[in-house]
Amino acid sequence: xxxxxxxxxxxQRILDHIDHGTTDRSADTWREPVENYRSAERFAAxxxxxxxxxxxxxxxxxxxxxxxxxxxxxxxxxxxxxxxGDEGRVHGFRNVCRHRGAQLAEGVGCKKAFACRYHGWTYxxxxxLRHVPHEDGFPGLDKSTRGLIPVxxxxxxxxxxxxxxxxxxxxVELPDLPGLLAPTLRLIQSSELEVAANWKILMEGFLEGYxxxxxxxxxxxxxxxxxxxxxxxxxRNNRIAxxxxxxxxxxxxxxAQRSATAxxxxxxxxxxNAIVATFPANVFVSLxxxxxxxxxxxxxxxxxxxxEDSGGESATTKRGATLVGxxxxxxRAVACAIQRGLDSGANQCFEFGxxxxxxxxxxxxxxxxxxxxxxxxxxDQAVS
Ligand code: FES
Ligand SMILES: [Fe+2]
Numbered sequence: 001x002x003x004x005x006x007x008x009x010x011x012q013r014i015l016d017h018i019d020h021g022t023t024d025r026s027a028d029t030w031r032e033p034v035e036n037y038r039s040a041e042r043f044a045a046x047x048x049x050x051x052x053x054x055x056x057x058x059x060x061x062x063x064x065x066x067x068x069x070x071x072x073x074x075x076x077x078x079x080x081x082x083x084x085g086d087e088g089r090v091h092g093f094r095n096v097c098r099h100r101g102a103q104l105a106e107g108v109g110c111k112k113a114f115a116c117r118y119h120g121w122t123y124x125x126x127x128x129l130r131h132v133p134h135e136d137g138f139p140g141l142d143k144s145t146r147g148l149i150p151v152x153x154x155x156x157x158x159x160x161x162x163x164x165x166x167x168x169x170x171x172v173e174l175p176d177l178p179g180l181l182a183p184t185l186r187l188i189q190s191s192e193l194e195v196a197a198n199w200k201i202l203m204e205g206f207l208e209g210y211x212x213x214x215x216x217x218x219x220x221x222x223x224x225x226x227x228x229x230x231x232x233x234x235x236r237n238n239r240i241a242x243x244x245x246x247x248x249x250x251x252x253x254x255x256a257q258r259s260a261t262a263x264x265x266x267x268x269x270x271x272x273n274a275i276v277a278t279f280p281a282n283v284f285v286s287l288x289x290x291x292x293x294x295x296x297x298x299x300x301x302x303x304x305x306x307x308e309d310s311g312g313e314s315a316t317t318k319r320g321a322t323l324v325g326x327x328x329x330x331x332r333a334v335a336c337a338i339q340r341g342l343d344s345g346a347n348q349c350f351e352f353g354x355x356x357x358x359x360x361x362x363x364x365x366x367x368x369x370x371x372x373x374x375x376x377x378x379x380d381q382a383v384s
Pocket of ligand 2: 211215331
């Protein structure tokens with residue numbers, strides 16, 4: 001059961017904040033050493049011990065609507081391929097040919113089988129090596145041992161989670177998100193954008209509303225409030241509600257009938273590096289994939305449950321998408337600016353205040369995951 005508040009409770013808390021000029025506050029502030037954004041060792045540990053060893057959202061189910069639908073992209077630096085198999089189940093593999101290592105697919109699409117572009121070794125949707133051209137050149141080749149290498153893949157609540165390497169912490173619970181990504185959603189756009197900033201700096205930009213007026217004066221601020229949020233944590237994750245000014249219309253409704261739809265954006269932070277954000281006409285699923293300590297690819301899937309020819313709605317949808325795109329560019333510009341200043345020596349720590357509590361939770365959970373990894377590794381070695 002999710003411990004998250006239901007819509008009427010969130011709306012009530014927002015209306016109370018509007019009435020009192022307040023916002024949610026965390027119990028504590030958080031000080032994050034700047035060194036944690038600069039240390040190559042720390043970056044490698046985040047990638048190898050957390051991002052590759054926790055079940056991490058890879059793509060929405062809506063990106064894999066049919067048998068043969070696939071998504072191929074790098075996750076935590078590893079080429080990964082997810083594909084919906086003949087029996088409807090999603091399989092995940094290292095996207096690396098078992099001949100000489102080329103990738104078998106790129107981007108989003110649908111195939112009956114994966115033929116390597118280099119020499120044509122061909123793999124079935126379940127990863128079995130099916131065909132080797134001129135096989136007589138490989139005496140003794142046992143095709144049954146040369147299938148694609150699987151990675152642990154689980155589909156749940158409209159998301160596909162991939163765990164690349166055996167987790168140090170067993171039985172990591174997946175977030176409970178019933179109803180967040182409805183089965184009726186379809187993928188309307190996917191994109192990858194490389195940004196010159198550390199992945200955690202980019203993540204922090206999603207997790208507070210304290211910057212709405214200063215950073216987004218003509219995009220989000222005219223429609224939203226500055227520093228007025230409902231912040232909840234669940235497990236390692238966060239949910240932040242960003243109300244729209246239209247939320248005030250809900251005062252006219254009895255509390256039980258107050259739906260959040262089109263009245264606020266929920267930003268779900270799914271540990272460690274995923275964001276699911278709800279908008280009136282669509283849902284964004286964004287994955288922050290570190291390329292290097294100072295470079296990140298933002299992978300975004302945009303989903304909608306609106307019909308393809310919903311006529312008048314499409315202009316509104318387009319306006320909304322432009323606004324969100326412009327706002328996101330403002331966030332990226334700030335993240336790049338922070339990255340440029342990291343080596344300046346100006347700050348030993350970044351201090352996150354009581355309006356930025358979801359960021360403190362993120363760093364606390366990341367520290368805990370990194371602490372647990374060596375302890376679990378020592379315990380493994382003691383047993384063996
Ligand atoms: S590398 Fe894939 S067929 Fe040779
Ligand atoms: Fe922002």
